[in-house]
Amino acid sequence: MLHYIGRRILQLIPVLLGMTFVVFMIIRAIPGDPAQVILGQQATAEAIEALRAKLGLDNPWYVQYFDYLGGLLQGNLGESLRTTTPVTEEIWPYLAATFELSMFAILIAVIVGVNAGIISAWFQNSWFDYTAMILALVGVSMPIFWLGLMLQYIFGIELGILPTTGREEVRNPVESMTNLYVFDTLMQGRFDQLSTVLKHLVLPGLALATIPMAIIARMTRSSMLEVMRSDYVRTARAKGQKMFWVVYKHALKNAIIPVLTIIGLQMGLLLGGAILTETIFGWPGVGRYIYEAISFRDYPVIQSGILIVAFIFVMINLVIDVLYSLIDPRIKYD
Amino acid sequence: MSELAPKTPQIAPQADKVAGPWQEAWRSFKKSKVAVVGAGIVLFFIIVALIGPWIAPQGINEQLLANRLQKPSGAHWLGTDDFGRDILSRIIHGARISLWVGFFSVIGSVIVGSILGIVAGYYGKWVDTIISRFFDIMLAFPSILLAIAVVSVLGPSLQNALIAIAIINVPNFGRLIRSKVLSIKEEEYITSAKAIGMQDIRILFSHILPNSMAPVIVQGTLAIATAIIEAAALGFLGLGAQAPTPEWGKMLADARVNFINAPWTMIFPGVAIMLTVLGFNLMGDGMRDALDPRMKN
Numbered sequence: 044m045l046h047y048i049g050r051r052i053l054q055l056i057p058v059l060l061g062m063t064f065v066v067f068m069i070i071r072a073i074p075g076d077p078a079q080v081i082l083g084q085q086a087t088a089e090a091i092e093a094l095r096a097k098l099g100l101d102n103p104w105y106v107q108y109f110d111y112l113g114g115l116l117q118g119n120l121g122e123s124l125r126t127t128t129p130v131t132e133e134i135w136p137y138l139a140a141t142f143e144l145s146m147f148a149i150l151i152a153v154i155v156g157v158n159a160g161i162i163s164a165w166f167q168n169s170w171f172d173y174t175a176m177i178l179a180l181v182g183v184s185m186p187i188f189w190l191g192l193m194l195q196y197i198f199g200i201e202l203g204i205l206p207t208t209g210r211e212e213v214r215n216p217v218e219s220m221t222n223l224y225v226f227d228t229l230m231q232g233r234f235d236q237l238s239t240v241l242k243h244l245v246l247p248g249l250a251l252a253t254i255p256m257a258i259i260a261r262m263t264r265s266s267m268l269e270v271m272r273s274d275y276v277r278t279a280r281a282k283g284q285k286m287f288w289v290v291y292k293h294a295l296k297n298a299i300i301p302v303l304t305i306i307g308l309q310m311g312l313l314l315g316g317a318i319l320t321e322t323i324f325g326w327p328g329v330g331r332y333i334y335e336a337i338s339f340r341d342y343p344v345i346q347s348g349i350l351i352v353a354f355i356f357v358m359i360n361l362v363i364d365v366l367y368s369l370i371d372p373r374i375k376y377d
Numbered sequence: 378m379s380e381l382a383p384k385t386p387q388i389a390p391q392a393d394k395v396a397g398p399w400q401e402a403w404r405s406f407k408k409s410k411v412a413v414v415g416a417g418i419v420l421f422f423i424i425v426a427l428i429g430p431w432i433a434p435q436g437i438n439e440q441l442l443a444n445r446l447q448k449p450s451g452a453h454w455l456g457t458d459d460f461g462r463d464i465l466s467r468i469i470h471g472a473r474i475s476l477w478v479g480f481f482s483v484i485g486s487v488i489v490g491s492i493l494g495i496v497a498g499y500y501g502k503w504v505d506t507i508i509s510r511f512f513d514i515m516l517a518f519p520s521i522l523l524a525i526a527v528v529s530v531l532g533p534s535l536q537n538a539l540i541a542i543a544i545i546n547v548p549n550f551g552r553l554i555r556s557k558v559l560s561i562k563e564e565e566y567i568t569s570a571k572a573i574g575m576q577d578i579r580i581l582f583s584h585i586l587p588n589s590m591a592p593v594i595v596q597g598t599l600a601i602a603t604a605i606i607e608a609a610a611l612g613f614l615g616l617g618a619q620a621p622t623p624e625w626g627k628m629l630a631d632a633r634v635n636f637i638n639a640p641w642t643m644i645f646p647g648v649a650i651m652l653t654v655l656g657f658n659l660m661g662d663g664m665r666d667a668l669d670p671r672m673k674n
Binding site: 057058061062064065066069072073074180181183184185186187188189192193195196200311312314315316318319322333334337338342345349352353356357 | 515654
């Protein structure tokens with residue numbers, strides 16, 4: 044097992060290096076003089092020269108790349124051109140906000156998706172099955188940004204029951220230690236704030252959860268249908284065990300493995316979807332951080348933001364692969 | 378000989394019954410109601426895109442400020458936007474843009490992905506290692522993020538959005554073709570083609586490529602759905618189509634300003650995206666079941 048994890052990490056090294064190279068190329072691939080493009084047409088020659096020096100654009104590209112890589116290894120992700128703060132200092136609150144939103148979304152997606160899939164398989168061809176599967180089909184075809192706008196319109200404006208932007212009430216800000224507001228308010232025992240924080244999570248969380256929820260539901264259903272036909276499930280039923288336990292205890296255990304991979308993949312997609320969701324709901328997460336950097340041509344932030352998100356994505360996939368082997372002992376890694 | 382002649386017509390009808398793999402697939406596709414509904418939706422949008430300029434009630438950028446933000450009515454079936462432009466006309470024209478981006482970005486990814494996949498799968502060794510690692514690296518980025526990175530380099534425009542979407546889908550097709558090639562190249566007919574001295578390039582293009590097309594067509598149909606959403610997402614973020622192009626995602630972005638007073642400006646472009654994507658998804662699912670039952674979940 045440890046051997047397998049070690050080998051997987053070693054295999055990651057070329058991928059990680061490749062990622063840094065792709066990200067490194069973002070500035071270098073800008074047509075024309077990147078410094079000129081970043082600063083705009085009105086920039087003075089001195090300003091352009093200063094930025095070129097700052098970004099190290101005067102050196103040959105391989106020197107630039109190794110400098111960049113050296114910097115990365117020392118934890119230097121560059122400095123925002125807009126705020127002149129190092130990205131490593133700036134990005135934490137944004138990452139935490141995205142983490143909180145994504146966890147909330149994946150929680151909704153897994154709870155609703157897995158259960159909808161199970162019930163659909165249990166009562167195959169019932170009205171529940173049909174409704175759930177049609178909803179799932181519509182769910183995967185829905186543009187997440189449109190869904191976000193619709194949720195804002197229905198729940199925020201027409202019904203007026205949920206907040207449509209931000210993470211907290213501006214007049215009653217959370218005193219944050221970890222930037223994970225649910226955790227912070229719980230620790231401080233501020234249940235009034237906890238409820239507003241949770242309310243703020245609902246709409247962006249739902250928007251972000253919809254596609255993974257639909258995919259998880261479809262996957263669970265087909266995986267469960269396959270398992271439910273197997274002999275051991277029939278045996279369990281023949282023994283007179285209650286259907287609920289047969290489904291949730293015996294069948295689910297084997298059916299959940301392919302679902303887990305899908306959940307892992309969805310976590311990565313969530314990070315991508317977060318950019319759109321965060322833009323719509325004014326959620327101060329890493330997606331919005333990158334999006335704002337694009338409008339200000341703040342390339343160091345764009346680079347590092349993308350690199351960090353991709354790094355997290357790769358790590359999630361690694362963790363899922365390892366979890367796989369813990370859950371399914373039949374999988375061998377040689 | 379003359380005795381044998383009358384028998385031929387009796388054999389012919391039987392031979393007709395033996396369907397080729399494509400006919401078989403078509404039959405099985407027709408059986409699936411969901412797939413046919415999907416194909417119907419897709420066909421509808423293709424027709425709308427083709428004859429759009431002739432059926433649109435108004436010009437796409439025809440502004441009548443007196444008609445600003447009008448509710449859906451007999452005169453404007455889907456209402457008007459904040460410039461007094463007819464939303465139905467703009468959505469009809471938007472179908473052209475979305476389908477155009479969907480088709481051509483996927484064609485681009487299929488071509489580049491096929492070439493890379495074939496080369497990697499057929500030649501193996503270090504060529505395969507390099508190309509496969511390249512795919513791994515690209516797949517290590519969440520796709521929309523990679524698209525944003527590409528557009529942030531090339532500059533925001535519809536054409537660059539198309540290029541970005543084509544690029545991010547290359548590894549999906551590349552991997553698919555590579556695995557197909559790996560299994561096909563062990564087949565006996567390839568060995569015999571080699572034995573009679575056929576050149577690699579001819580084997581690749583006349584034997585291996587046609588035989589690996591079925592999963593590519595399925596994947597391609599589903600990829601058009603994703604490409605349409607991605608193009609709309611880039612348009613929505615201001616990184617794709619620019620004003621006044623009636624691209625659906627861009628229309629949604631513009632609708633945000635007024636959606637409290639004029640929700641129809643936001644509802645209909647979204648419905649158009651959803652229906653088109655749903656159509657391609659249903660059709661793709663149906664084709665997968667028809668062409669390659671093993672790919673079923």
